[in-house]
Amino acid sequence: MTGKENPSPMTVPAAAPPVHSDTAAKWFILSSIAYFFIVGIIAVTIAAKFVWPELLGTIPAFSYGRLRPLHVNGMLFGWLLAADMGLVYYIVPRLCGVRLWSEKLGVATAVLWNVIILGAVVSLLAGWNQGWEYAELPMPLDVLVVVAWIMFGANIFATIASRKYAQMYVTLWYIMGTILWTAFVYLTGNFAVLFTTGVNQANLNWMYVHNAVGLIFTPVGLALAYYFIPKAGEVPLHSHKLSMIGFWSLAFVYVWTGAHHMIHGPISQWLQTIAIVFSVMLLIPVWTVVYNFIATMKGQWPQMRDNVPLKFLMSGVVFYLLTCFQGPMHSLRSVNAIVSKTDWIPGHAHMAVLGAFSFFAIAGVYYVIPRMFRRGLSSEPMATWSYWLMMVGGLGFFVTLWLGGFWQGWQWNNPSIPFIDTVVALKPVWTVRFFSGVLIFLGIVLFAYNIMATAVGASEKRTGAAAAV
Amino acid sequence: MFGKTDVSAPLFVVAALVCFLIGGLMTTVVPPLVDASWSRPFKNDDPSKGPTGVLRPYTEIELKGRAIYVREGCWYCHTQQTRTILADTVRSGWRGVNAPISTPDEFVYDSPHLFGTKRTGPDLSHVGGKYDVQWHRTHFRNPRDLVPGSVMPPFPWIANNEPEFQALVAYIQTLGRAKDWRPDHDYEQ
Structure with missing residues (x-):
């Protein structure tokens, strides 16, 4: 060690001339954080309903069956995808060495996105639910999503087309892949299903559900990790070649696996087997990517002590490794017979979407907000607290559901145990899950407050400076 | 490349x-x-090939009930598939007779499909005819009155809305009835 102290990644080098206005990024990120908080309340509410089934039980709009899709869609599209899009608006111009092609188009996209999310809240509470998982939103909103995605994609591709550096960093590949694949995956899950019924429709639905995670949130999440791990740690990426293997194997393998949601179900056995084989092959892209991140951190681990973005990033990497080890294992027929349809699955899904991809996005937000608003983060200790609350709450959530779900699966496989007994047995598990959820929510509150305080403080400072002139 | x-x-x-x-x-x-079976409705007249029966399209009232099932998100907690797992066939069975496994040809009139991913409550793929109208009315009003320990939400706005309640029950009674698998046909009532 040279004795030089690394400055915290959340303080900003003063007086760098503003090159990027980042208006679109700010709109997307701040609104996504508002939804993170609001939908967090819904998340805690539905966890509470498992413990107290009568809670809000006589109000149709607040029944479990209507709040659950709002929780899922709100977190996926209101928080995570919007935060990812905001961070993409920040990253792409910087990696290309040019300004965003059109800030105005970006802001218009953000406004449209907010219209979609507010429309989703109204329609889901009213019970206007199409009945497909992750594709619950009614048709007019689906059309608006497509329009917004085209606006987003056009802006990003036009920026990349005008780039100053010929070589595209791996983050840009993942972002372009996300934009292209999402288009097809979304059209399949929301429009192609209309022309089918029964098992054929379920197959398209699972192709969409699986790839919403695998070809939307995974590539854009990895794009963030590939950008922010080297940035927050101030260390070069370990291997360009490995990142290439990881990317192209993901591009080829992921889409084949949708039918693993129907293992043992009423769908052709040969299709189940294909899905299983490709699910296991997913270990290739996952392990190459994770090895690349871990090797990048070689000699840099002491930074984890007080670098909050790195804490979130590297914990996210570990959760990504774990969740993508579980996935292929679940697809094996023998394991699937125990864990499928149990509470294990929400434990797995939350580790992917919260533990891995939301952690990447949170790290990115903590990193970019001080840079966009040109002001140090409102409170660094609060940021550390948000990490530990989400980490402890998250682990409590994942681990209890795995244990509970595994136990539940064994009970189901013994048909001499009446079904209701397997419900009653899970009650302690759901109680622990509720309190873990409260911890996660407190972490979200601290995160949201910290970011908003930084943003508002920045605008106060600007107004103050303007008033002084 | x-x-x-x-x-x-x-x-x-x-x-x-x-x-x-x-x-x-x-x-x-x-x-x-x-796989042609994905789009060919179930029909079997030959007992040596397994349960006989025919899959018929939903009636108007059944479709209305199905829409309520979708609207209230019943499918988030109840699957509709008896999988190729022995315990599933026992749990979906009735009075000591195991249910047949679910096959693609039983679902060709289903849109949206309601196979489900999570079993917080029991699987409903063969629930048709097991419980009568009065049982369902009491159960929707407050599930814990009939099944102590249940975590299912109460649905008073359906139990107290006669057309909606009748439609939903009409739909539920269709589930799993394409195949004639039960020994006594008590589901007719």
Whole structure:
């Protein structure tokens, strides 16, 4: 060690001339954080309903069956995808060495996105639910999503087309892949299903559900990790070649696996087997990517002590490794017979979407907000607290559901145990899950407050400076 | 080919789409062409080939009930598939008779499909005819009155709305009845 102290990644080098206005990024990120908080309340509410089934039980709009899709869609599209899009608006111009092609188009996209999310809240509470998982939103909103995605994609591709550096960093590949694949995956899950019924429709639905995670949130999440791990740690990426293997194997393998949601179900056995084989092959892209991140951190681990973005990033990497080890294992027929349809699955899904991809996005937000608003983060200790609350709450959530779900699966496989007994047995598990959820929510509150305080403080400072002139 | 994709965006786009579309087409467009049973309604007159019966389209009132099932999100907690797992056939069974496993040809009139992913409550693929109207009315009003320990939400706005309640029960009574698998036909009432 040279004795030089690394400055915290959340303080900003003063007086760098503003090159990027980042208006679109700010709109997307701040609104996504508002939804993170609001939908967090819904998340805690539905966890509470498992413990107290009568809670809000006589109000149709607040029944479990209507709040659950709002929780899922709100977190996926209101928080995570919007935060990812905001961070993409920040990253792409910087990696290309040019300004965003059109800030105005970006802001218009953000406004449209907010219209979609507010429309989703109204329609889901009213019970206007199409009945497909992750594709619950009614048709007019689906059309608006497509329009917004085209606006987003056009802006990003036009920026990349005008780039100053010929070589595209791996983050840009993942972002372009996300934009292209999402288009097809979304059209399949929301429009192609209309022309089918029964098992054929379920197959398209699972192709969409699986790839919403695998070809939307995974590539854009990895794009963030590939950008922010080297940035927050101030260390070069370990291997360009490995990142290439990881990317192209993901591009080829992921889409084949949708039918693993129907293992043992009423769908052709040969299709189940294909899905299983490709699910296991997913270990290739996952392990190459994770090895690349871990090797990048070689000699840099002491930074984890007080670098909050790195804490979130590297914990996210570990959760990504774990969740993508579980996935292929679940697809094996023998394991699937125990864990499928149990509470294990929400434990797995939350580790992917919260533990891995939301952690990447949170790290990115903590990193970019001080840079966009040109002001140090409102409170660094609060940021550390948000990490530990989400980490402890998250682990409590994942681990209890795995244990509970595994136990539940064994009970189901013994048909001499009446079904209701397997419900009653899970009650302690759901109680622990509720309190873990409260911890996660407190972490979200601290995160949201910290970011908003930084943003508002920045605008106060600007107004103050303007008033002084 | 892949070596040049990190300096040429058009080449990248082509490669990324080709990689994706191979698997995409193989797993979505091809399977229903290969497996005719995905779109042929169940019909069997020969007892030596398993349960006899025929899958009939939903009536108007059943479709209305199905829409309520979708609206209230019943499918988030109840699956509709008896899987190729022995315990599933026992749990979906009735009075000591195991239910047949669910096959694609039983679902060709289903849109949206309601196979489900999570079993917080029991599977409903063969629930049709097991419980009468009065049981369902009490159960929807407050599930814990009939099943102590249940975590199912109460649905008073359905139990107290006669047309909606009748429609929902009419739909539930259709579940699993394409195949004639039960020893006594008590579900007729």
